Amino acid sequence: MPGYANDLTLATRLADAADAITTARFRALDLTFERKPDRTPVTDADTAVEDALRGVLSAERPGDVVAGEERGGTAGAEGRAWVIDPIDGTKNFLRGVPVWATLIALVEDGTPVVGMISAPLLGRRWWAASGDGAFSRDSAGERRLSVSGVSSLEDAYLSTTDLNSWTQYHSRERYLALTEACWENRGLGDFWHYCLVAEGALDVAAEAIVNPWDVAAAQVLVTEAGGRFSDLKGEARFDGGNALATNGHLHDAALAILQG
Known part of the structure; x- marks a missing residue:
């Protein structure tokens, strides 16, 4: 995979770190949350994940921008930016519905080139890197992904x-x-x-x-x-x-x- 092998390896490590936090906080009796100005919820798990991932990226990719849902930042038209959603599906997370995930993307010059989606309670992970295809892993193993052939x-x-x-x-x-x-x-x-x-x-x-x-x-x-x-x-x-x-x-x- 020319160009993005190291970045995909790092994205995998970030997903592992996120999963450790989210699985520990899911259905926790002391889970706390607030409502943002747009009325969407944010839990202590959301902020903990984003802070943890920002810490790793600061050490591993100090020259890259980080843009996250909870702490801000913007992926510009030039350069490299890691775009993070610590918990996508926070309403599900709050209600005990296991359909939520951590989303991690590397955007280069305005175009996403690495994507990592980890849904630990589903036992699923999906990833892709520009020019190398898309993949998933679940209890049945790892496989390469391909869209359907439906034409109507x-x-x-x-x-x-x-x-x-x-x-x-x-x-x-x-x-x-x-x-x-x-x-x-x-x-x-x-x-x-x-x-x-x-x-x-x-x-x-x-x-x-x-x-x-x-x-x-x-x-x-x-x-x-x-x-x-x-x-x-x-x-x-x-x-x-x-x-x-x-x-x-x-x-x-x-x-x-x-x-x-």
Whole structure:
């Protein structure tokens, strides 16, 4: 893997460190949380993970920028930046639902080139590096990922995170039109539906609102698995404020419906 072998090794170490903290705090009786200005929750586990990862990166990659959900920072158009979501799916984490993950991405000159997604309570981990493909590991072992070959929306499996978000941030009617065009739809949400697109289990995942740390790792995972990732304007970016991931065959058709 030219160029990013050492970075992927470091991302693996970061994921291991995060998993040690999150698994210890999951369902802990003394878990504390606050609400941020946007009303989303942040737990003591979120901040502990981000602080721990920042500490490792400060020592291992002192010249790189770090941008995280809880402590701030921005991945610019030039240079290297590690983009971190310490717990993606914090609402699940708070409620005792085991579908949450730590997301770690390396962004180089504005493009995600390494992605690591670790969901310890699912026993799953997904990763990718630019030019080297996408992979996952679970109890059955490690495998290389490839998106589905579904070529018609009427045969497609679709997911979003929160239907209500389409009303506020884009168009509920446009999303419902997409559900009607597809064979089946679910609300699997957050990191998981992007991983399932990369695996070929889902064909389309769409969100009306995302933050950069929500999808930087997902972008490189989906694209390295052979799919397409863009914002709802069709631009291949993780910082456009919304997201569409597909197997590639369905991307233009899904965009056309969502754009109306």
